[in-house]
Amino acid sequence: MRQHYGVRLRDLFLRDDDGRRRMTWRELRCYIRQLPPDARTRLASGDSDGMWGLQEHLTGVLIDEVRIGNWQRANEGVAKGKQSPRPKPFPRPGVGSKKTGGDKSSPQRQDARQRALRRAAERRQAIAAGQIT
Numbered sequence: 001m002r003q004h005y006g007v008r009l010r011d012l013f014l015r016d017d018d019g020r021r022r023m024t025w026r027e028l029r030c031y032i033r034q035l036p037p038d039a040r041t042r043l044a045s046g047d048s049d050g051m052w053g054l055q056e057h058l059t060g061v062l063i064d065e066v067r068i069g070n071w072q073r074a075n076e077g078v079a080k081g082k083q084s085p086r087p088k089p090f091p092r093p094g095v096g097s098k099k100t101g102g103d104k105s106s107p108q109r110q111d112a113r114q115r116a117l118r119r120a121a122e123r124r125q126a127i128a129a130g131q132i133t
Contacts, residue, residue: 001031004039052093063090 002008011022035042043051052060067087075083126132 001035001039001041004035005031007031057092060090060092 007023009028012025012028014022016022032041038051064087067090071084071087123132
């Protein structure tokens with residue numbers, strides 16, 4: 001953050017001569033949200049989206065298109081059931097990672113969803129019964 005904004009994280013805990021904080025938690029949140037994609041703080045927190053620029057994303061699209069074109073030519077005239085599988089997209093940062101949702105059908109995720117639905121139903125019942133206002 002010092003590189004981009006000229007502020008230090010320690011300012012969050014220090015006070016000026018008038019006794020006010022040098023930086024508030026709200027300011028810190030705003031600074032972090034507005035960091036550029038290639039900021040070290042973002043990369044250290046696992047946000048790999050900043051590692052790719054426009055050129056890299058366009059190259060990924062080009063690779064995908066070439067793969068699909070080759071797949072179409074290879075399967076031309078082949079019976080439906082005997083065609084080779086469609087090529088997978090070229091891996092991109094942030095796509096398919098745990099950050100974007102991961103495997104939505106995993107047993108842990110299904111279990112957590114069921115527990116959340118149960119808690120919500122219990123809360124609605126308590127509200128309807130007047131136990132919660």
